[in-house]
């Protein structure tokens with residue numbers, strides 16, 4: 001019996017070490033990598049996910065520019081499994097994160113760099129013609145981005161990071177449908193171990209357990225305060241015109257569109273804006289939804305995410321205190 005158990009343990013270890021060699025992960029700098037050649041059939045191919053905020057940004061940009069692309073939908077654990085650390089996706093992006101755009105076989109990484117690359121390929125569309133507006137676009141695009149190297153210390157600087165923290169209740173809701181064994185793959189092979197560990201915790205605690213996680217509550221409240229400040233700044237910026245750069249619709253607006261969509265998915269929109277609350281921001285969000293690029297969001301909604309949102313909304317209706325605990329501000333009913 002002992003022999004059998006030892007043999008099984010050795011077999012499992014050998015499999016793990018072999019598999020780990022096949023699934024090597026490491027960070028990849030943003031931008032185009034002309035030295036890497038991947039198989040491709042179409043000029044533009046996008047590896048993406050329906051829920052992923054950064055994938056949405058790239059889809060919206062491609063749609064807005066009218067660039068056709070072949071798609072490869074890759075699951076995140078929130079949408080079903082750890083396909084981002086599968087052997088086949090790690091060949092495309094060894095960092096194991098989405099999205100990745102492949103242009104004529106060369107990968108482009110980091111969503112903020114991908115949209116700039118696409119705009120440049122399209123002859124400078126979505127980049128302000130007025131040179132004075134260029135740093136304005138860059139600043140607002142940057143604030144909306146999630147930079148890989150940033151820790152949560154950057155919440156006050158980055159609305160993108162705030163959005164990631166505000167998504168936690170949606171993640172916890174999504175985990176209801178994900179079996180534990182699917183999370184194990186992430187623990188074994190994910191480059192950023194903190195991510196699968198967090199999902200494990202969310203699965204273990206459920207939506208209702210989140211307010212008892214003191215460090216999470218602290219960050220969540222901070223993210224709410226910081227996001228409110230970001231939106232106050234946006235409200236002021238929009239006094240200058242319809243879009244962030246006045247009358248020019250740019251990459252900055254695309255970067256913010258996906259943040260509003262995430263607020264809808266994670267059921268926080270009414271906390272941050274409405275016809276009475278930051279009316280300029282509210283009107284801006286209505287305009288954003290009329291853009292052709294919005295199809296990059298509306299055409300890719302996933303039933304598993306719709307169910308996660310519905311569960312979260314229902315939970316918040318039944319537990320009025322939940323939102324107040326996580327936001328530490330008055331929350332719209």
Ligand SMILES: N[C@@H](CCC(=O)N[C@@H](CS)C(=O)NCC(=O)O)C(=O)O
Pocket residue numbers: 052053054055076077084096097098099109110111112145146147148195
């Ligand atoms: N800085 C990166 C962030 C990419 C990122 O974190 N992507 C998420 C989805 S929005 C992801 O792939 N997560 C997979 C995981 O961590 O398991 C970008 O802007 O592209």
